[in-house]
Amino acid sequence: MKSPTLVLATLIFTLSALTSFAAEIKKMSAQTAAQLVAEGKAVLVDVREPAEVKESGTAGPAVLLPKSDFDGDQKLWKPFLAANAGKEIILFCRVGGRAGEVCSALGAKGVKAANLGGLKDWTNAGLPTRTADAPATKK
Numbered sequence: 001m002k003s004p005t006l007v008l009a010t011l012i013f014t015l016s017a018l019t020s021f022a023a024e025i026k027k028m029s030a031q032t033a034a035q036l037v038a039e040g041k042a043v044l045v046d047v048r049e050p051a052e053v054k055e056s057g058t059a060g061p062a063v064l065l066p067k068s069d070f071d072g073d074q075k076l077w078k079p080f081l082a083a084n085a086g087k088e089i090i091l092f093c094r095v096g097g098r099a100g101e102v103c104s105a106l107g108a109k110g111v112k113a114a115n116l117g118g119l120k121d122w123t124n125a126g127l128p129t130r131t132a133d134a135p136a137t138k139k
Contacts, residue, residue, distance in 0.1 A: 023104050025059035028114040030125035033090045037061045042088035043079075044116070047098050053132040056119065059092070060137035067098045070105070081111065092116040 036042035038061075046053060046062040053064055069076045075112060081089075089106060091099035096117035106113040116122065128137060 006098075022113070024107060025100050026107075026114040028090055028116055030116060030122045030127055032116075033114070033116050033122075034061075034125075034127050036090065036108060040065070040087075041082050042090050044090050044092070045102075046095045046119070047091055047102050049139075052094065057129045057131050059119065059122045060130050061115060063090075067093070067102055070102050087112075089113045090116050092118060092122065094118050 019070075033042065033044055033077065037044050044059055044062045046058045046064050047067040047070065048058075048064075049066050049068060050064070055072065063080065065076050089103075089111060089112060091103050091113070093099040093104075096115060099115045099117065103113045103115045111121055
């Protein structure tokens, strides 16, 4: 049986490691994201599921790559990452949680990634949006 002190020490170490790992997620403003995308230095990715995007639209230049594909076989994600090697991947979702998870996982793989947060961060900045079936724009 483990001593209570050992259990507590393990718990504190684990929480500390998770906190420092979470702190490594790069946050980015919508204006900075739009500028990097327009300059061709980054790609904006909406990680929400297709039904969510269909319901509320997405950012004008966003590529639609659901988190479920990232968590699964990555049929969409693998070719996307290969085609965009060297570019920063800027992620968003509804409020930022799923984008943060994907951002963290990409960072662990050595991919330069940032979390924009949610679609509301993009729209609140007055940046262009589009419907799910419209083609992505450059800005």
